[in-house]
Structures are given as C-alpha cells and as structure tokens.
Amino acid sequence: xxxxxxxxxxxxxxxxxxxxxxxxxxxxxxxxxxxxxxxxxxxxxxxxxxxxxxxxxxxxxxxxxxxxxxxxxxxxxxxxxxxxxxxxxxxxxxxxxxxxxxxxxxxxxxxxxxxxxxxxxxxxxxxxxxxxxxxxxxxxxxxxxxxxxxxxxxxxxxxxxxxxxxxxxxxxxxxxxxxxxxxxxxxxxxxxxxxxxxxxxxxxxxxxxxxxxxxxxxxxxxxxxxxxxxxxxxxxxxxxxxxxxxxxxxxxxxxxxxxxxxxxxxxxxxxxxxxxxxxxxxxxxxxxxxxxxxxxxxxxxxxxxxxxxxx
Amino acid sequence: xxxxxxxxxxxxxxxxxxxxxxxxxxxxxxxxxxxxxxxxxxxxxxxxxxxxxxxxxxxxxxxxxxxxxxxxxxxxxxxxxxxxxxxxxxxxxxxxxxxxxxxxxxxxxxxxxxxxxxxxxxxxxxxxxxxxxxxxxxxxxxxxxxxxxxxxxxxxxxxxxxxxxxxxxxxxxxxxxxxxxxxxxxxxxxxxxxxxxxxxxxxxxxxxxxxxxxxxxxxxxxxxxxxxxxxxxxxxxxxxxxxxxxxxxxxxxxxxxxxxxxxxxxxxxxxxxxxxxxxxxxxxxxxxxxxxxxxxxxxxxxxxxxxxxxx
Numbered sequence: 001x002x003x004x005x006x007x008x009x010x011x012x013x014x015x016x017x018x019x020x021x022x023x024x025x026x027x028x029x030x031x032x033x034x035x036x037x038x039x040x041x042x043x044x045x046x047x048x049x050x051x052x053x054x055x056x057x058x059x060x061x062x063x064x065x066x067x068x069x070x071x072x073x074x075x076x077x078x079x080x081x082x083x084x085x086x087x088x089x090x091x092x093x094x095x096x097x098x099x100x101x102x103x104x105x106x107x108x109x110x111x112x113x114x115x116x117x118x119x120x121x122x123x124x125x126x127x128x129x130x131x132x133x134x135x136x137x138x139x140x141x142x143x144x145x146x147x148x149x150x151x152x153x154x155x156x157x158x159x160x161x162x163x164x165x166x167x168x169x170x171x172x173x174x175x176x177x178x179x180x181x182x183x184x185x186x187x188x189x190x191x192x193x194x195x196x197x198x199x200x201x202x203x204x205x206x207x208x209x210x211x212x213x214x215x216x217x218x219x220x221x222x223x224x225x226x227x228x229x230x231x232x233x234x235x236x237x238x239x240x241x242x243x244x245x246x247x248x249x250x251x252x253x254x255x256x257x258x259x260x261x262x263x264x265x266x267x268x269x270x271x272x273x274x275x276x277x278x279x280x281x282x283x284x285x286x287x288x289x290x291x292x293x294x295x296x297x298x299x300x301x302x303x304x305x306x307x308x309x310x311x
Numbered sequence: 312x313x314x315x316x317x318x319x320x321x322x323x324x325x326x327x328x329x330x331x332x333x334x335x336x337x338x339x340x341x342x343x344x345x346x347x348x349x350x351x352x353x354x355x356x357x358x359x360x361x362x363x364x365x366x367x368x369x370x371x372x373x374x375x376x377x378x379x380x381x382x383x384x385x386x387x388x389x390x391x392x393x394x395x396x397x398x399x400x401x402x403x404x405x406x407x408x409x410x411x412x413x414x415x416x417x418x419x420x421x422x423x424x425x426x427x428x429x430x431x432x433x434x435x436x437x438x439x440x441x442x443x444x445x446x447x448x449x450x451x452x453x454x455x456x457x458x459x460x461x462x463x464x465x466x467x468x469x470x471x472x473x474x475x476x477x478x479x480x481x482x483x484x485x486x487x488x489x490x491x492x493x494x495x496x497x498x499x500x501x502x503x504x505x506x507x508x509x510x511x512x513x514x515x516x517x518x519x520x521x522x523x524x525x526x527x528x529x530x531x532x533x534x535x536x537x538x539x540x541x542x543x544x545x546x547x548x549x550x551x552x553x554x555x556x557x558x559x560x561x562x563x564x565x566x567x568x569x570x571x572x573x574x575x576x577x578x579x580x581x582x583x584x585x586x587x588x589x590x591x592x593x594x595x596x597x598x599x600x601x602x603x604x605x606x607x608x609x610x611x612x613x614x615x616x617x618x619x620x621x622x
Contacts, residue, residue, distance in 0.1 A: 118609050123601070137612045161612060181604050183494030183542055184613050191621040220541045220572045227538030230531045231494055261531045290434070293492050294620070298429050301448045301472060302495050305613045309605070310502040 003281040008032035008040040011254045013243030033081035038168040043241040044200035055130040063092035079109025084167035088200035100132040104165040115163040115174035136160035164192040173197045190232035198237040204250035230261035233288040259287035314592040319343035319351040322565045324554030344392035349479040354552040355511040366441040374403035390420025395478035399511035411443040415476040426474040426485035447471035475503040484508045501543035509548040515561035541572035544599040570598035
C-alpha cells in the first residue's frame with residue numbers, strides 16, 4: 001500500500017536585494033502550496049547572496065534572531081498557505097555568536113524546531129568558519145519523551161544535536177550543505193527516524209578550478225547524497241541555488257533520491273524551478289526489508305568513530 | 312609528484328572443482344605479476360562456488376585452517392612471483408567456528424595479517440549467517456606500536472577489528488562484501504591509514520527479482536563504494552566474480568575508484584579479466600587538501616553511532 005506525500009524543492013537565484021529574494025521565494029512557496037505540496041524546502045541561506053566568499057564583518061548584519069520578524073512572517077505564510085516548510089536562515093544567537101540554521105514550521109504557522117549546521121566548511125570562496133559556530137552537541141541519547149517536548153516555548157527551541165521534525169505526514173531530518181559529506185551525520189539523523197534527509201545547499205563551480213574538476217565535484221556531490229539514501233534506506237532531498245555570484249556559479253541540480261538511491265526528480269543547472277515530487281513512504285519498509293543494513297550494524301565496533309584518527 | 316603503484320583485480324568465474332578454481336586464479340596471479348602488478352586482489356571466496364545459496368552443513372568442509380596447506384601454497388606463489396596479495400578464503404578457526412577471511416601476503420611469501428568479515432548478510436540466496444561468525448571487535452584504540460607486532464608468530468595473526476596492511480608501497484584496508492554497505496566500516500579502516508579500501512565480493516542478479524531491480528542494485532553497489540572513496544579521500548577497489556551459479560548470475564563489474572570517486576577502471580559484467588590499474592597515491596593528498604573532510608568531523612557528536620536506533 002502506497003503512502004504518498006507531495007514535497008516541493010525551491011531552486012532559485014539570489015540577488016543583492018534581500019527583500020526581493022524573500023518575496024520571490026515566498027511567492028514560490030505559495031505556488032508550491034497551490035500545487036498541493038505538503039512540505040516545502042528552501043535552498044541554503046535563501047534570503048541573501050552567498051556572503052561567505054569573503055570574510056566581511058559587515059555581513060553579520062544579514063543575520064536574524066530566531067524567533068524574530070523574519071520567522072514570524074514565514075510562520076504567517078505557512079499558516080496562510082497551510083503548508084509545512086523548512087527554511088534555511090542566518091541566525092544571530094547572541095552578540096558575536098551566529099549559526100547556519102534551519103527552522104521547521106508547520107502548516108498552522110507554528111515553529112516546531114530548529115537545526116544548527118554541525119559541519120562547517122572553510123575553503124577558498126567558502127569561508128564559513130568565519131561566520132558560523134558549529135551546532136551544539138546533544139547532551140545524551142534522545143528518547144521518545146523528548147520529541148514531544150520540542151514544541152512549546154522558545155526555550156524548547158534551543159535543542160541541540162541532529163534533529164528530525166514531524167511535518168505533516170513526513171518525518172524530516174534536517175541537515176545542511178557540508179553535513180552532506182559526512183555519513184555519520186546522515187546515519188545519526190536516520191536513526192532518529194527521519195524519512196527524508198534534506199540538505200539545503202549553496203554549492204557550485206568556482207572560477208579558480210578547471211571545468212573538468214567542477215564536473216567531478218558535481219558528480220561527487222550527487223553520488224555522496226545518493227549513498228546516504230542507500231545506506232539508510234530513506235529519501236534524500238538536495239536543494240541548491242542557481243546563478244553566478246562573484247566567483248561561484250551555483251550548479252542547481254537539486255534532486256530527490258528514493259530509498260534505493262535512484263534519482264526520482266532533478267532540476268536543471270541554471271533555471272529557477274519548483275520541483276514537485278510525490279514520494280511513497282512505503283518504499284522505506286520495502287527497501288529496508290530487502291537490504292536490512294540497520295539489522296547488521298556492528299555497533300560493538302564503532303566506538304573509535306569518536307576518534308580523530310587511529311594512528 | 313606522482314607516486315604510482317600498479318595493482319591488479321582478478322575477475323573470474325568459479326566451477327564446482329576447487330582445484331581447478333585455484334589453478335585458474337593462481338595462473339591469473341602469475342599473469343598479473345608478469346604485467347608488473349605490485350599487489351593483486353582476488354574475488355570473495357575465490358576457491359569455490361558461492362556455497363551460501365543453501366544452508367548445508369557439508370559445505371563447512373570447504374573451509375581451511377589459516378595458516379594451513381592452502382595459505383602455504385599461496386605464500387609460495389607470492390614469493391615465486393614476487394607479488395603482494397590479498398586472498399579471500401573460508402576459514403576454519405575452531406570446530407564449529409568459521410569466518411569469511413582475507414589474508415594479506417607479501418612478496419617474500421610472508422603472511423602479514425588477516426581480516427575477518429565484520430558485517431554478515433542473510434537474505435534469500437545469501438545465507439551467510441549460517442556459515443560465518445562475524446569478526447571479533449578490536450579491544451581498544453590501536454596505536455602505531457601494534458602495527459609492527461602483527462608480523463611474526465601465528466598467534467600475532469589473531470588480531471581483531473578493522474585492518475590495514477602495508478603491501479609493497481600500498482597501505483591496504485581489507486573489508487569484505489557486505490561491509491561495503493557500512494560507511495562506519497569504511498571510515499574506521501580509512502582512519503587506520505588505508506590508501507585503498509578493497510572489497511572482495513560475490514554479488515549478482517538473483518533470479519527471483521525483476522531485471523529492473525537487479526540493475527538498480529548493481530548501480531547502488533557501485534554508488535555506495537564510490538561514496539566511500541569520496542568521503543574518505545582514498546582509493547576503492549571492488550572485486551566481484553562472474554558466471555551463473557544456481558539462482559545467481561554474478562554481475563562482475565569489478566572496478567577501481569580514485570579519491571575523488573571517479574571510476575578509473577571497470578571490468579565487464581561477464582568476462583574473466585585481470586584489471587591492471589596504475590594508481591597515483593599522491594592524489595590522496597591533493598584531494599584531501601581540497602575537500603578536507605577529516606578536518607571537520609564532529610567527533611564530539613558521534614557517540615550515538617554505537618546505538619542501534621535513537622527512538
């Protein structure tokens with residue numbers, strides 16, 4: 001018996017005008033709702049250009065408090081459209097303390113949860129360690145009782161570690177961009193019950209690299225995320241921006257992979273698109289019965305994964 | 312500066328005649344040595360047909376003690392050809408205690424190490440849990456001093472856990488088949504310093520499944536192992552058999568992926584082949600400098616990987 005849920009991925013460009021970016025993305029969210037999507041995902045840091053190409057203290061002005069005016073307006077939008085969403089934002093947590101954060105908002109306009117990016121890159125053109133403090137570690141192994149405590153007061157929103165959030169019929173595992181290269185992050189989120197791992201992303205061709213290397217990187221980016229779907233028997237959604245900003249041409253190519261690792265929908269490299277996909281959650285059980293990887297994990301041998309290196 | 316090492320993968324069929332299988336594979340090893348290979352890898356359980364399609368107590372007679380007559384003959388071959396090799400064998404450890412084991416033998420004919428398959432499958436047509444006890448967990452975090460203790464008396468060969476072995480110029484991480492679906496196993500082996508993760512394998516199309524599903528499985532098998540190369544910035548070699556045995560048609564397709572995840576050599580689905588590949592170990596440093604995933608692992612958040620599930 002199929003259990004179909006309609007999701008939407010927003011792939012768009014970002015200009016220097018934050019208000020215009022928000023207006024465009026929110027218009028796309030309204031469109032996705034009209035097309036029957038139950039849950040919608042934005043690209044990473046969708047309200048602005050990718051400011052991490054330089055280390056500029058003035059760019060911290062782009063950050064917002066959560067909750068705050070911007071999340072209030074997103075909650076209003078979610079309620080008005082009756083749509084669930086995950087929005088990727090630049091969060092000001094305290095003076096001098098900033099995060100790359102996803103917020104989960106349900107179709108009543110309630111902010112249920114937030115996830116703070118755990119793995120922060122720092123490479124030429126992607127100077128994220130200057131801007132983003134990594135997400136806090138979770139204090140202990142979560143239990144079912146905690147899940148229900150996430151809802152409620154703003155204090156409850158400060159929960160740490162890897163996160164899943166029930167949005168409509170879908171249990172969404174929130175991870176962000178550089179997290180996508182870490183099988184550990186995918187596994188831990190899947191073990192929390194995620195039915196889809198979603199990765200808002202800002203990745204593209206850097207002008208300093210040869211075209212062949214860019215093609216390899218794009219292929220590796222797709223392969224790595226497909227592998228998370230396979231290893232964990234769940235859906236994966238990658239949501240990337242398009243357009244050229246400074247030295248980077250973002251490669252779009254947003255996609256959804258099913259629990260067998262097959263790509264069931266993929267956007268172009270250079271067009272703004274709302275990718276609407278009907279995903280059948282019953283495939284998770286089917287796939288995991290056939291290839292029951294969770295059955296056989298040698299958890300008695302995984303302690304050294306907490307080491308940096310073993311030599 | 313390139314650091315090129317020539318490796319060879321043996322892709323062959325197996326008949327019901329164990330002596331004939333050994334003679335054929337060992338002939339291929341001689342050929343690989345003549346072609347200048349420094350290290351050669353066999354497919355999984357290369358001396359026999361894949362006997363795990365049924366649960367038959369008589370099949371335990373196929374197992375060998377290690378060291379024993381078979382490994383003595385392989386050591387002689389390695390010395391005579393001056394070639395390093397990893398051979399995948401069915402090991403009798405004690406009465407009623409059997410393993411799926413790889414042995415590492417150097418070009419002086421010395422057996423340096425063994426690895427016992429950690430993750431054991433059990434699916435229709437692949438009843439391995441009946442035959443193979445999973446490999447022992449390592450007792451504690453290994454240190455450099457241990458590595459040199461591996462050589463020597465037969466007691467030293469009983470080392471447990473994930474393994475790497477220096478074979479000529481190449482530090483080889485030994486994993487086996489079902490291990491390939493576990494990013495944890497790949498990571499732990501890479502953290503021991505492996506330059507190549509090698510997976511002897513017996514996988515194919517099962518006649519009970521539709522052709523489309525078989526194609527998906529083969530694609531997932533390739534994708535998953537390429538992802539280990541990407542996540543760990545190292546080479547990966549998958550060595551599979553060919554031919555139809557009972558209900559399974561093994562899909563060959565043995566391949567080598569580079570540290571960027573690109574396939575640099577791949578065999579056919581149905582031909583016996585010696586795949587000779589020159590791998591440039593300097594690519595590991597180049598790749599890891601560009602995408603320094605080991606730099607950013609959030610080891611403070613990975614403790615729960617030792618849990619079965621988090622709900």
